[in-house]
Amino acid sequence: MAGSSEHLSATTEAYDRVAVAYAEIVRDEFAGLPLDRAVLAAFAEYVQTGGPGLVAELGCGPGRVTAHLRDLGLEAFGVDLSPVMIDLARKAHPDLRFEVGSMDALDLAEGALRGIVSWYSVIHAPAQDVASYFAEFRRVLAPEGCLLVAFFESEGDPLTRYDTSVVPAYRWPIDELAGLAAEAGFVEIGRMLREPRAGERYRRGHLLMRRSA
Numbered sequence: 001m002a003g004s005s006e007h008l009s010a011t012t013e014a015y016d017r018v019a020v021a022y023a024e025i026v027r028d029e030f031a032g033l034p035l036d037r038a039v040l041a042a043f044a045e046y047v048q049t050g051g052p053g054l055v056a057e058l059g060c061g062p063g064r065v066t067a068h069l070r071d072l073g074l075e076a077f078g079v080d081l082s083p084v085m086i087d088l089a090r091k092a093h094p095d096l097r098f099e100v101g102s103m104d105a106l107d108l109a110e111g112a113l114r115g116i117v118s119w120y121s122v123i124h125a126p127a128q129d130v131a132s133y134f135a136e137f138r139r140v141l142a143p144e145g146c147l148l149v150a151f152f153e154s155e156g157d158p159l160t161r162y163d164t165s166v167v168p169a170y171r172w173p174i175d176e177l178a179g180l181a182a183e184a185g186f187v188e189i190g191r192m193l194r195e196p197r198a199g200e201r202y203r204r205g206h207l208l209m210r211r212s213a
Contacts, residue, residue, distance in 0.1 A: 008102055011124055012081045014167045015061075019084040022166075023062035023092070030068060035194045036150075039206045040065070043117065043148040044072035046189065046208070050144055053114030058103035058137075059121020063089030066096055069117065079103060104133055111142040119150045123169040127159055130177070134184035141211040147186060151177065153193060153205035174205045185212045 015022070030037055047055060052075065057066040060078025062085055069076035070093075077097035080086050089098040101107060103121060116137050122130055137147055154160050154171040161170055178188055186209040194204040 011167050015082040016084040023088050039192050046146045047115040055115035056113055057117045061085050063093045065119045067093045106140050108140040113140050115146045117148045123151050131180050134181050138185045138211055143213040145211045147209045149207045151205050153203040155203050
């Protein structure tokens with residue numbers, strides 16, 4: 001599938017090293033992010049209109065988004081490359097299911113999910129691989145299932161690679177990322193751009209989409 005074993009191993013090792021500190025930084029972040037909460041609530045409402053079913057947070061880290069989805073009434077579980085992150089998620093949210101895995105090769109049957117949230121997880125994927133990630137998302141989503149992707153937006157610049165304290169990442173033009181999703185079989189429902197708040201570096205982009213039939 002999409003990710004090279006070398007890239008995935010490097011990403012896993014990097015997040016294993018910073019997992020404890022990262023979990024503490026993001027633990028209460030939603031308290032000050034009303035627009036982020038709003039887009040997750042919109043995702044949950046769209047999923048629920050299609051009936052009951054599983055929702056996966058792919059790249060779940062310590063599990064705070066998965067838990068938020070549960071609080072919004074969804075049957076949510078999380079998947080992450082980092083075993084340390086998964087251990088932290090299980091300890092913080094023992095009532096939820098968390099699994100070690102890669103979002104480019106999910107251990108799920110076709111059409112198994114009603115929804116997917118990728119919350120700043122495709123940002124580390126090599127740019128040439130992102131289309132294959134979207135193809136995998138489409139495979140495991142049921143027809144009309146919903147996908148929410150959060151990412152760093154390029155603010156008028158082309159696709160831009162930059163260094164983070166963990167592993168390199170990419171800032172995407174929102175139209176370009178939406179185009180890749182459309183080519184993979186997704187229909188856009190809506191989008192949200194949020195300007196960086198104090199202490200943040202970049203504009204945040206959010207794409208809410210549904211899988212075509």
